[in-house]
Amino acid sequence: MTETLVFDKSSDGFAWVTLNRPDVLNAINMEMRDELWDLTHAVRDDPDVRVVIFRGAGDRAFSAGADISEFGTAPSYVDARRARRERDLWGLMLSLDKVLIAAIHGFALGAGIELPMCCDLRIASEDVRLGLPEVGLGYIPSAGGTQTLPRHVPPGVAMQMILTGDPIDAPTALRYGLVQRVVPRERLYPEAEALARKILSQPAAAVRRAKRAVIQGIELPLAQGLALEARLGAGGSRP
Ligand code: COA
Numbered sequence: 001m002t003e004t005l006v007f008d009k010s011s012d013g014f015a016w017v018t019l020n021r022p023d024v025l026n027a028i029n030m031e032m033r034d035e036l037w038d039l040t041h042a043v044r045d046d047p048d049v050r051v052v053i054f055r056g057a058g059d060r061a062f063s064a065g066a067d068i069s070e071f072g073t074a075p076s077y078v079d080a081r082r083a084r085r086e087r088d089l090w091g092l093m094l095s096l097d098k099v100l101i102a103a104i105h106g107f108a109l110g111a112g113i114e115l116p117m118c119c120d121l122r123i124a125s126e127d128v129r130l131g132l133p134e135v136g137l138g139y140i141p142s143a144g145g146t147q148t149l150p151r152h153v154p155p156g157v158a159m160q161m162i163l164t165g166d167p168i169d170a171p172t173a174l175r176y177g178l179v180q181r182v183v184p185r186e187r188l189y190p191e192a193e194a195l196a197r198k199i200l201s202q203p204a205a206a207v208r209r210a211k212r213a214v215i216q217g218i219e220l221p222l223a224q225g226l227a228l229e230a231r232l233g234a235g236g237s238r239p
Helices: 030-044 077-086 089-095 111-117 145-152 155-164 170-176 185-200 204-217 222-233
Strands: 005-009 014-019 051-056 061-063 099-104 107-109 121-125 129-131 181-183
Touching (some): 014 030, 014 185, 030 089, 051 061, 051 111, 061 099, 099 111, 099 185, 111 145, 121 170, 121 185, 145 155, 170 181, 204 222
Parallel strands (some): 014 051, 051 099, 061 107
Antiparallel strands (some): 005 014
């Protein structure tokens, strides 16, 4: 456990990461980002953790995004950009060979939906509001959202969400594939855990290689993707 995150590791292969600033709707401040950076490295290097489930503390939000109170507080724009480049949290998450699940409730705005978009699977409760309000604040999404959202939903839907900032609800997110399941609020964590356990019941090396094939292959022309699949498939049951 840290100040802004709670880490609960089960004895059987998965872990919960709880964004833990409920008084400010789990806004992601620099401290939380630093702790996510350290924790993501720790998870990457921990062979006992194969699946991670992200969630938000409190009743109201997974996360309302970057902490607005810190906007404009970096010593300079150049420093802020350098820090982002040197500590590419979202790139690190996308490169993990662990399975990442986001269990999303309430508001998931800005980085609060961009973090789940760096996960492999997203389960939402019926009360979610998912949106990217950055443009309305004079910024562009900068936790990967301009790139990840059009990879999850049709480009026109992504464009509308990014340019208007209007959040979408659970049925809309499900229809466009931004989330894979919608469940009643009280079922959110049990269902996320059941999904984690289902994945854990599958052969670990096959899960790892299949995830790699999908993630890397999505960027490739089909012929190269098929070659990648053949290479990864040739590994048989080896890790
Ligand atoms: N950064 C910092 N603090 C935030 C925050 C954020 N992104 N989002 C919410 N909070 C804080 C509020 O300041 C408030 O704190 P306070 O009780 O000390 O005043 C608390 O969380 C509750 O939020 P509040 O705005 O009172 O709740 P609401 O129900 O009226 O509205 C939202 C909820 C999500 C619509 C609204 O908080 C909001 O628009 N937040 C900003 C979302 C955003 O633009 N995020 C992206 C940043 S790029």
